[in-house]
Amino acid sequence: MENVIELGELTKTYGTRRGLTGLTLEVRKGEIFGFLGPNGAGKTTTIRLLLDLIRPTSGSRVVLGLDPLTDGIRLRARVGYLPGDFVCDGRQSVSGYLRFLAALRGGVPQGRIDELAERLGLDQSAKIKKLSKGNRQKVGLVQALMHTPELLILDEPTSGLDPLVQQTFLELIAEAAERGQTVFMSSHIMSEVEAVAHRVGIIRDGSLVALDSVANLRSVSTREVEVTFASPVPADAFIRVPGADGLRVDTAGTTLSGSFSGDPDDLVKALAGHTVTGLQVTKPALEDLFHSYYEGAEAAPRPTPRPAPVGEA
Numbered sequence: 001m002e003n004v005i006e007l008g009e010l011t012k013t014y015g016t017r018r019g020l021t022g023l024t025l026e027v028r029k030g031e032i033f034g035f036l037g038p039n040g041a042g043k044t045t046t047i048r049l050l051l052d053l054i055r056p057t058s059g060s061r062v063v064l065g066l067d068p069l070t071d072g073i074r075l076r077a078r079v080g081y082l083p084g085d086f087v088c089d090g091r092q093s094v095s096g097y098l099r100f101l102a103a104l105r106g107g108v109p110q111g112r113i114d115e116l117a118e119r120l121g122l123d124q125s126a127k128i129k130k131l132s133k134g135n136r137q138k139v140g141l142v143q144a145l146m147h148t149p150e151l152l153i154l155d156e157p158t159s160g161l162d163p164l165v166q167q168t169f170l171e172l173i174a175e176a177a178e179r180g181q182t183v184f185m186s187s188h189i190m191s192e193v194e195a196v197a198h199r200v201g202i203i204r205d206g207s208l209v210a211l212d213s214v215a216n217l218r219s220v221s222t223r224e225v226e227v228t229f230a231s232p233v234p235a236d237a238f239i240r241v242p243g244a245d246g247l248r249v250d251t252a253g254t255t256l257s258g259s260f261s262g263d264p265d266d267l268v269k270a271l272a273g274h275t276v277t278g279l280q281v282t283k284p285a286l287e288d289l290f291h292s293y294y295e296g297a298e299a300a301p302r303p304t305p306r307p308a309p310v311g312e313a
């Protein structure tokens with residue numbers, strides 16, 4: 001599969017301060033990649049390196065097959081970028097500002113701008129300086145999306161948006177991926193990324209601590225289970241199932257309940273040896289998994305090995 005972003009051991013130090021340490025990552029064409037991490041983890045540093053807004057201390061980066069250092073102009077023409085600290089000229093009206101940017105990009109159909117503004121609930125006649133933070137963020141989203149770029153790079157895109165608009169944004173992103181656009185979005189909120197991302201990377205203290213598909217992360221994260229049986233089962237019936245340490249058989253022997261952190265397939269196979277009369281499984285608590293990465297990478301399970309380094313461009 002074609003890679004849209006290829007980073008090899010990318011490192012950025014700010015004087016003596018750590019920004020990013022040895023980030024190796026590939027983002028594939030058409031995927032929505034969620035880049036998660038707490039404040040100060042290195043998300044914005046990574047995004048700025050992608051667009052050559054800052055220069056790496058070492059390592060390699062290839063974006064859309066281009067070198068961001070030498071091919072910056074061609075690269076930016078093919079990217080939609082929403083900075084984390086989106087600012088724009090407050091004296092203009094929303095429509096004037098968007099038309100200006102559309103012209104800079106060689107023209108964007110007015111219908112596309114109108115459609116995005118309407119779906120996000122953005123009043124184009126308003127003066128930008130009079131907009132609330134959330135409405136200014138909508139301007140940032142429209143300018144990133146309106147020219148239907150091959151790659152969307154969005155730094156905390158839902159910051160300041162109310163839940164309804166967040167939902168609309170997620171729909172727009174999903175539609176973009178369906179059209180074959182690639183999305184790289186940073187966030188520190190798992191739930192919004194979980195809703196749309198195909199894969200997520202978690203960054204902490206400048207290093208990548210997890211990289212996997214949402215489906216795989218979900219398969220190893222904890223879920224609450226309750227199973228009832230037609231006849232009593234031994235107390236230790238499931239003790240050998242990996243990830244079943246949190247499950248207990250009640251004194252009557254007819255209910256198994258608790259938290260399960262293993263592969264659901266292993267549990268289903270073990271249950272198949274008994275007559276099951278009821279089964280309840282909650283959605284896995286991905287949020288918990290992510291908090292464990294945030295708080296201490298050592299304590300957290302690692303769903304897959306670290307990614308293999310990509311070659312130099």
Ligand SMILES: Nc1ncnc2c1ncn2[C@@H]1O[C@H](COP(=O)(O)OP(=O)(O)OP(=O)(O)O)[C@@H](O)[C@H]1O
Nearest residue numbers: 014017018019037038039040041042043044045046
């Ligand atoms: N211009 C700079 N000069 C010095 N240190 C910097 C600079 N920019 C970032 N840093 C440091 O680099 C580290 C990573 O910062 P970065 O802004 O990339 O984090 P982030 O994950 O985007 O955080 P947030 O969620 O708060 O935006 C932090 O320790 C930060 O203090």
